[in-house]
Amino acid sequence: MIRLYNTLTRKKEELQTLEPGIVKMYVCGPTVYNDAHVGHAMSALVFDIIRRYIEYRGYAVKHVMNYTDVDDKIINRANQTGVDPFVLSQRYIDDFDQNLTDLNIQPATARPRVSKSMPQIIAFVQGLIDKGHAYAASNGDVYFRVLSDDDYGKLSARKLDDMQAGSRIEVEELKEHPMDFALWKSAKPGEPSWDSPWGKGRPGWHIECSAMNLAELGEQIDIHGGGNDLIFPHHENEIAQSESFTGKQFARYWMHNGMLQLSGEKMSKSLGNIVSIKEFLSKREADVMRMLVLNGSYRAPLMFNEETLDGAEKGLERIVTALRPALPAVGHANQGALNALSTQVELTKNGYLSAMDDDFNTAGALGNLFELVRAINTARDAGASGLELQHAQATLRELAQVFGLQLKEKTGSEGADKFINLLIEIRAEVRKQKLWQLSDQIRDRLKELGVTIADSKEGTTWRWE
RNA sequence: GGCGACGUCGCCAAGUGGCAAGGCAAGGGUCUGCAAAACCCUCAUCAUGGGUUCAAAUCCCAUCGUCGCCUCCA
Numbered sequence: 001m002i003r004l005y006n007t008l009t010r011k012k013e014e015l016q017t018l019e020p021g022i023v024k025m026y027v028c029g030p031t032v033y034n035d036a037h038v039g040h041a042m043s044a045l046v047f048d049i050i051r052r053y054i055e056y057r058g059y060a061v062k063h064v065m066n067y068t069d070v071d072d073k074i075i076n077r078a079n080q081t082g083v084d085p086f087v088l089s090q091r092y093i094d095d096f097d098q099n100l101t102d103l104n105i106q107p108a109t110a111r112p113r114v115s116k117s118m119p120q121i122i123a124f125v126q127g128l129i130d131k132g133h134a135y136a137a138s139n140g141d142v143y144f145r146v147l148s149d150d151d152y153g154k155l156s157a158r159k160l161d162d163m164q165a166g167s168r169i170e171v172e173e174l175k176e177h178p179m180d181f182a183l184w185k186s187a188k189p190g191e192p193s194w195d196s197p198w199g200k201g202r203p204g205w206h207i208e209c210s211a212m213n214l215a216e217l218g219e220q221i222d223i224h225g226g227g228n229d230l231i232f233p234h235h236e237n238e239i240a241q242s243e244s245f246t247g248k249q250f251a252r253y254w255m256h257n258g259m260l261q262l263s264g265e266k267m268s269k270s271l272g273n274i275v276s277i278k279e280f281l282s283k284r285e286a287d288v289m290r291m292l293v294l295n296g297s298y299r300a301p302l303m304f305n306e307e308t309l310d311g312a313e314k315g316l317e318r319i320v321t322a323l324r325p326a327l328p329a330v331g332h333a334n335q336g337a338l339n340a341l342s343t344q345v346e347l348t349k350n351g352y353l354s355a356m357d358d359d360f361n362t363a364g365a366l367g368n369l370f371e372l373v374r375a376i377n378t379a380r381d382a383g384a385s386g387l388e389l390q391h392a393q394a395t396l397r398e399l400a401q402v403f404g405l406q407l408k409e410k411t412g413s414e415g416a417d418k419f420i421n422l423l424i425e426i427r428a429e430v431r432k433q434k435l436w437q438l439s440d441q442i443r444d445r446l447k448e449l450g451v452t453i454a455d456s457k458e459g460t461t462w463r464w465e
Numbered sequence: 466g467g468c469g470a471c472g473u474c475g476c477c478a479a480g481u482g483g484c485a486a487g488g489c490a491a492g493g494g495u496c497u498g499c500a501a502a503a504c505c506c507u508c509a510u511c512a513u514g515g516g517u518u519c520a521a522a523u524c525c526c527a528u529c530g531u532c533g534c535c536u537c538c539a
Contacts (some may be wrong), residue, residue, distance in 0.1 A: 010469090030539070043539035073537070156534075162467055163535065205537085228470085228539030258470090259533065295477060295488070299470085301532060308477055311489040315477095318488080320500070351486090355479085364479050367487035377503055381496090436498060443500080454501055461502095464496090 002057060004223075005299060005359045007231060007254040008155055012359055015054075017222050018252070023054050023061045024217045026251070027108070028209060028226035028234070031068040033077045034093035035176075035276040036099050038091040038289065038304060039227075039260040045290055046257040046298040047225050048105040048404055053356050054400045059091050062128040064216045065108035066209060070202050075191055085192055086115065099277040103286045104406055105273055112212040114203060118194050120205045124211040124245060125183045125418030133244040146179045149240045155254060156232035176179050181237055183207045206237035213242065213250075224251035228299075231256060258301045275304075284309060287405050291316045294362040294403055315370070319400060320407050322373040323393055329460035331383030338388055344375035345392050352399050362403070372396050412450055412464040420451055431455075 002015040004071045027047045051061050069089035078085035091415045129136035146152045182204035187193035193200040242250040291312035296302045348368045355364035376392050443453045452465040
């Protein structure tokens with residue numbers, strides 16, 4: 001039984017789906033006006049890991065991620081660069097898709113965009129007006145009437161009265177209440193706009209997600225996810241819109257990931273302290289970013305710096321090492337060593353599942369994986385054969401794959417193997433004659449070419465590195 | 466100022482009432498001609514001060530500190 005932390009109730013709850021065996025999950029995607037950064041990667045990775053685990057547990061996941069391709073930022077950037085806003089957003093959508101692929105993130109089963117959802121959005125706004133939850137102002141803007149929603153503020157645990165007190169929002173005369181927010185914005189000159197019952201205009205920020213949710217997943221969904229910086233106002237307003245429109249509970253579980261911390265601060269567009277995904281991947285493997293996320297807890301802030309990345313990279317190598325073959329000359333491992341290994345396989349499986357069932361505790365599950373890593377290495381050192389290691393290694397690989405780790409061994413140029421083996425063979429002869437200098441020279445030169453040699457009393461092995 | 470989350474070894478971090486997982490780093494050792502890898506050993510009483518309890522990192526109160534939101538943001 002999977003339990004997950006629900007922001008709405010601030011408690012862990014059992015996952016009970018609306019339809020048996022199916023999880024409807026909507027995760028807020030990016031506004032596409034710039035290169036995506038590693039903070040986006042964290043969020044995408046968190047929900048990718050969650051999705052993979054839910055699927056591993058036997059559910060089918062309907063996963064929707066939207067692209068916000070109509071927005072002030074896009075329009076501004078388009079104007080600055082002289083590129084058509086739709087061309088610009090298309091370019092960044094393509095880039096983002098590529099980023100996700102590079103990070104081994106499973107594509108969402110549906111990826112709607114604002115620009116292609118206009119009829120649904122307009123119908124949604126009209127519906128809210130019809131039900132008295134929204135009103136059109138004289139200038140063509142349409143606002144949501146917060147006072148019409150009696151539990152407004154329940155997700156972010158705020159009260160309307162409190163918000164007004166500390167609010168820095170300039171009260172617009174056209175609004176009935178200062179916290180009323182725009183569902184539809186009347187067009188300004190030079191902006192993309194669409195025809196509507198209230199004149200030419202474009203959607204506000206929050207309505208798109210309500211409308212796309214309804215279109216793709218229906219009136220009610222199981223999980224709604226996103227970064228915790230979206231709790232207010234975005235998700236709060238989504239709830240207000242959707243529940244006012246349908247009269248039903250919108251999402252059963254609200255899940256929010258913590259922020260990536262770069263030198264102690266949130267990485268964000270406005271602070272300008274950004275590392276793009278592209279930039280990251282030019283320096284490190286995709287698995288390193290995933291390991292960093294796995295080693296933390298998805299709801300807490302995640303430290304992103306050279307030190308934590310080095311740690312993630314080393315941990316990754318440790319798992320990869322455990323998957324390597326048995327030693328060349330296999331002795332016979334004693335029964336005790338083999339029993340210890342199979343015991344650990346069971347312990348790890350159980351530990352992994354109970355950690356992950358408990359609100360996707362990846363750090364705890366990872367700890368279990370490392371215990372299996374050690375058991376495998378110990379058995380190998382004791383002389384276990386490939387066959388004897390097989391089950392444990394398969395388990396390790398399976399559980400790592402549920403995490404979405406690829407665990408790629410580096411490979412070199414094709415066809416080089418036989419020449420490398422030849423060199424190793426010659427070197428073995430050289431070593432027999434104790435010509436250490438020559439032997440070391442071969443090792444050093446191969447190292448420079450990306451081949452690492454390891455000698456042991458059972459023989460010599462090599463690998464690309 | 467308001468609301469929320471949090472403070473566990475040098476770093477990342479699990480654990481939320483019953484003797485403090487795991488990874489990285491560090492030190493010592495085994496193996497090795499040397500090296501790499503691996504393995505073994507060592508390495509914390511849980512921000513501070515009170516309180517509840519037979520028993521608290523884990524519950525309550527206070528203080529200090531950090532982060533997020535309140536404005537675009539994963």
